[in-house]
Amino acid sequence: MVDSIKDRNVNISIVLLRVFIGWHFLYEGVIKLFNPEWTSFGYLASAQGPLKPFFSLLISPSVIGWVDVLNMAALIIVGVAFTLGVFEKKGAIVAIGLLALYYLAHPPFPWLDQLNTEGNYWFVNKNLIELIACILIYNFPTGHYFGLNYFIKRKPIKT
Amino acid sequence: MKWSRRDLLKGLGGLPILGAVWWAGAANTVYNRRGRSEILQQLNISPSLPPMVPNIGGEPIKVGIIGFGIRGEQLCRSLGFATKEWMEEMKAEAEIDPKNKALEDFLNQDKLNVKLVGVCDVFDVNAERAIRSFSTPENKVKRYDTYQEMIHSGEVEAVVIATPDHWHAPISIEALNNNIHVYVEKPMTHTVDETYSLRTAAEQSKAIFAVGHQHRQTLSFKTAKDIVEKGTLGHVSLIQTNTNRNDDNGAWNYDIHSKANPDTIDWEQFLGSAPKIPFNKNHFFRWRKWWAYGSGLSGDLLTHDYDRLNCVLNMGIPHSVSASGGIYTHNDGRDVPDVLQVNMEFPEFSTGSSQAQGKEKGMTFCYSATLGNAFSRPTILMGHDATMELGNTLTVWPDMASTRYAEMLEAEKMLPHIPIYQYNPGANVPDAISSATSQYFADKGLMWTYINGERVDSTFLHMREWLSAIKNDGNVSCGIKEGFEEAIAAHMAGLSWKLGRKIAWDAEKEVIKPIAGVDFDEVLLSSGEPEILPVTTEQL
Numbered sequence: 001m002v003d004s005i006k007d008r009n010v011n012i013s014i015v016l017l018r019v020f021i022g023w024h025f026l027y028e029g030v031i032k033l034f035n036p037e038w039t040s041f042g043y044l045a046s047a048q049g050p051l052k053p054f055f056s057l058l059i060s061p062s063v064i065g066w067v068d069v070l071n072m073a074a075l076i077i078v079g080v081a082f083t084l085g086v087f088e089k090k091g092a093i094v095a096i097g098l099l100a101l102y103y104l105a106h107p108p109f110p111w112l113d114q115l116n117t118e119g120n121y122w123f124v125n126k127n128l129i130e131l132i133a134c135i136l137i138y139n140f141p142t143g144h145y146f147g148l149n150y151f152i153k154r155k156p157i158k159t
Numbered sequence: 160m161k162w163s164r165r166d167l168l169k170g171l172g173g174l175p176i177l178g179a180v181w182w183a184g185a186a187n188t189v190y191n192r193r194g195r196s197e198i199l200q201q202l203n204i205s206p207s208l209p210p211m212v213p214n215i216g217g218e219p220i221k222v223g224i225i226g227f228g229i230r231g232e233q234l235c236r237s238l239g240f241a242t243k244e245w246m247e248e249m250k251a252e253a254e255i256d257p258k259n260k261a262l263e264d265f266l267n268q269d270k271l272n273v274k275l276v277g278v279c280d281v282f283d284v285n286a287e288r289a290i291r292s293f294s295t296p297e298n299k300v301k302r303y304d305t306y307q308e309m310i311h312s313g314e315v316e317a318v319v320i321a322t323p324d325h326w327h328a329p330i331s332i333e334a335l336n337n338n339i340h341v342y343v344e345k346p347m348t349h350t351v352d353e354t355y356s357l358r359t360a361a362e363q364s365k366a367i368f369a370v371g372h373q374h375r376q377t378l379s380f381k382t383a384k385d386i387v388e389k390g391t392l393g394h395v396s397l398i399q400t401n402t403n404r405n406d407d408n409g410a411w412n413y414d415i416h417s418k419a420n421p422d423t424i425d426w427e428q429f430l431g432s433a434p435k436i437p438f439n440k441n442h443f444f445r446w447r448k449w450w451a452y453g454s455g456l457s458g459d460l461l462t463h464d465y466d467r468l469n470c471v472l473n474m475g476i477p478h479s480v481s482a483s484g485g486i487y488t489h490n491d492g493r494d495v496p497d498v499l500q501v502n503m504e505f506p507e508f509s510t511g512s513s514q515a516q517g518k519e520k521g522m523t524f525c526y527s528a529t530l531g532n533a534f535s536r537p538t539i540l541m542g543h544d545a546t547m548e549l550g551n552t553l554t555v556w557p558d559m560a561s562t563r564y565a566e567m568l569e570a571e572k573m574l575p576h577i578p579i580y581q582y583n584p585g586a587n588v589p590d591a592i593s594s595a596t597s598q599y600f601a602d603k604g605l606m607w608t609y610i611n612g613e614r615v616d617s618t619f620l621h622m623r624e625w626l627s628a629i630k631n632d633g634n635v636s637c638g639i640k641e642g643f644e645e646a647i648a649a650h651m652a653g654l655s656w657k658l659g660r661k662i663a664w665d666a667e668k669e670v671i672k673p674i675a676g677v678d679f680d681e682v683l684l685s686s687g688e689p690e691i692l693p694v695t696t697e698q699l
Contacts, residue, residue: 030184150170
């Protein structure tokens with residue numbers, strides 16, 4: 001039996017989570033878009049952990065420009081998809097990928113120096129938690145409940 | 160299809176959120192950027208570009224190296240000649256630690272138009288290593304037993320001098336008198352008298368004379384000069400600069416070679432003007448620890464810091480110098496202090512004022528050194544309007560009581576703890592004002608000095624400048640004027656420590672103000688505890 005009140009509460013909770021994550025991504029993306037001096041060089045140059053050689057490749061002069069543009073575009077795409085509730089599954093995949101990269105560039109492993117972090121972390125940090133939240137959004141899309149998908153879902157229904 | 164209000168709310172509800180976030184992000188960034196560009200416009204600083212020197216064309220310059228110890232080897236690498244031993248060692252180190260790019264950087268270094276034709280070293284092992292490494296079938300490196308032989312051989316056009324300090328001036332003078340170009344390590348001279356003789360020789364010679372203060376090539380120092388000249392810092396009243404070391408190498412306890420003995424070392428020649436003492440490996444390899452051959456912190460390391468600031472401020476010889484310190488951490492028989500504090504006074508010097516004219520004048524240059532602690536103390540220039548931290552990167556913070564920035568500070572467009580300017584030759588953006596975060600990344604040593612995408616060392620640039628000046632009759636950035644100022648300032652510091660009193664400079668007569676009954680060079684070369692002299696009124 002479906003408990004419609006519970007169902008509604010779950011929907012609202014996930015919508016809030018989705019919109020707020022979208023908000024976070026969008027704001028980060030827009031800040032970078034409007035600031036031509038921004039570059040991910042510092043973040044990548046100081047990468048640590050097992051994927052350090054990979055991140056070091058990304059800072060070579062011919063690549064870093066693309067990395068910056070792609071990062072900015074991905075942030076904005078996820079931000080728009082989540083706040084508007086459209087293509088959220090695809091958005092969630094992009095978000096999971098981005099967050100995984102952020103996590104792996106500066107993993108909070110106890111044997112690594114923690115560079116420039118504002119909290120204390122042991123394996124789990126905010127990036128990882130947001131990543132898990134994006135997995136939830138991937139599995140429970142709510143665009144049909146609150147978002148542009150509401151109309152897409154309504155389309156086939158003839159009134 | 161009919162849309163109810165509820166439908167629109169549920170379907171399009173995200174739009175206003177998206178719009179609000181987008182607007183907030185854009186407005187915030189544009190506002191911050193406008194603030195930054197306002198500051199940058201007001202500062203009007205031109206970040207320095209990599210130096211351009213005319214080509215070293217034509218026939219290769221025939222260079223001889225005099226002194227092939229630790230520094231001599233380093234200088235040869237900058238000329239493009241690395242020993243086989245060093246190459247193998249660096250190859251092995253790069254295999255263990257891929258971050259070690261010493262060999263890669265050396266191989267990528269531009270080739271200078273140089274033919275290394277001769278070597279002169281009183282230690283057979285050093286001389287033979289150079290010959291073995293640098294000789295080719297077409298060019299056999301020749302060993303000269305004495306520097307005179309090399310200079311008069313007719314085979315050498317230029318010499319690089321990396322001997323102990325007490326040999327710097329005699330060899331430089333001999334070379335200049337014979338119109339042989341000279342690149343000499345710092346300090347330029349070992350005594351006060353030599354400083355004048357060397358200046359005369361350099362002025363009368365057709366040869367190009369350069370002192371090895373390679374940091375003059377560092378881009379951040381050139382930018383710092385622009386910052387000071389534009390009045391960004393206001394009047395600088397105090398400079399704090401330091402040497403902080405805490406290891407054997409830093410305390411000049413270099414390795415003693417196993418093959419060193421009276422048969423492999425020409426001991427008499429090493430001693431030269433120094434007191435005649437029996438053969439002593441400790442003195443030979445660790446000569447920096449005795450006044451007889453070196454000059455300890457004042458001549459060896461203060462000169463670096465003095466010249467780093469002199470190339471930014473052009474402050475010249477101090478009006479007076481007082482020094483204190485002692486042998487407090489390395490009681491190993493040395494007679495040079497291992498802790499030294501030097502205050503140089505420049506009462507007439509001014510970097511300009513943002514206040515009423517004449518209000519701000521005078522500066523103290525404070526050098527503080529210990530060989531017993533390696534905690535990093537940065538070089539700081541303290542001005543009325545701003546403070547500059549000067550290193551490979553350069554950062555400027557506004558002063559909370561600045562006159563020049565009062566309005567911007569009041570409007571919170573500037574904050575005392577946020578840098579208003581940061582210069583980092585390795586960063587993507589040459590003149591970005593940055594947040595504390597990127598300052599952090601820069602401090603971590605993540606950025607390098609790149610020229611056309613390749614990491615280069617300043618000694619290479621310094622030698623290239625000298626060689627280009629030889630070929631094109633150009634100027635060097637650290638010539639006899641700069642070397643003279645460096646040497647006199649260092650000798651004043653050494654004398655002050657030894658005599659326990661203030662040493663003053665007579666700028667008109669261009670002499671260190673005499674002290675009755677004191678022979679400055681005798682004092683400078685003497686070993687033993689400093690002598691505390693009473694001060695008479697006429698000497699003040």
